[in-house]
Amino acid sequence: MxxxxxxxxxxxxxxxxxxxxxxxxxxxxxxxxxxxxxxxxxxxxxxxxxxxxxxxxxxxxxxxxxxxxxxxxxxxxxxxxxxxxxxxxxxxxxxxxxGLRARLLFFLAAGFLSGWAFSQRRHAHHAHAER
Known part of the structure; x- marks a missing residue:
């Protein structure tokens, strides 16, 4: 074994x-x-x-x-x-x-864009559900 x-x-x-x-x-x-x-x-x-x-x-x-x-x-x-x-x-x-500043800006921008995309998708889902 x-x-x-x-x-x-x-x-x-x-x-x-x-x-x-x-x-x-x-x-x-x-x-x-x-x-x-x-x-x-x-x-x-x-x-x-x-x-x-x-x-x-x-x-x-x-x-x-x-x-x-x-x-x-x-x-x-x-x-x-x-x-x-x-x-x-x-x-x-x-x-x-x-630099650290550039990396920070990149991640902030990526986070902002992800949040925006999520909110747009959520908004579209709610608009579709109301029909």
Missing amino acids: GLLRLERTKNILREISGTLKSSATVRAAYGKPVRTPDRTIIPVAKVTYGFGGGGETEKGVEKGNRKAEREEGGGGGMMVRPVGVIEVTDKKTRYIPI
């Missing part, structure tokens, strides 16, 4: 590792270049991965003929956050960080 659990855990770790390998590429941190006649802009992001797992065996508990049960679990996630752009021109290449 212990070898079966060990093999199952190894398979889960292989699957997680394969998923991370396929998504942990340069493209995750550097976006598709945007070309204009006088410059190229390359988006840059911070990519963070995390995962964990664990298990526990209930000791001293015996139910009928069964011995203590083992509980296992795990999970993971990935977060991508824009941090700046690389600007390439004929004269120079430079990194331009996205």
Whole structure:
């Protein structure tokens, strides 16, 4: 029984590792270049991965003929956050960080637009229901 659990855990770790390998590429941190006649802009992001797992065996508990049960679990996630752009021109290449103010304005604008869209949809739903 212990070898079966060990093999199952190894398979889960292989699957997680394969998923991370396929998504942990340069493209995750550097976006598709945007070309204009006088410059190229390359988006840059911070990519963070995390995962964990664990298990526990209930000791001293015996139910009928069964011995203590083992509980296992795990999970993971990935977060991508824009941090700046690389600007390439004929004269120079430079990194331009996205400041906190710009990120804040972006999220405020996104929140405002989402709220507006939701209210429009809700208004349309109520208008339709009144007919």
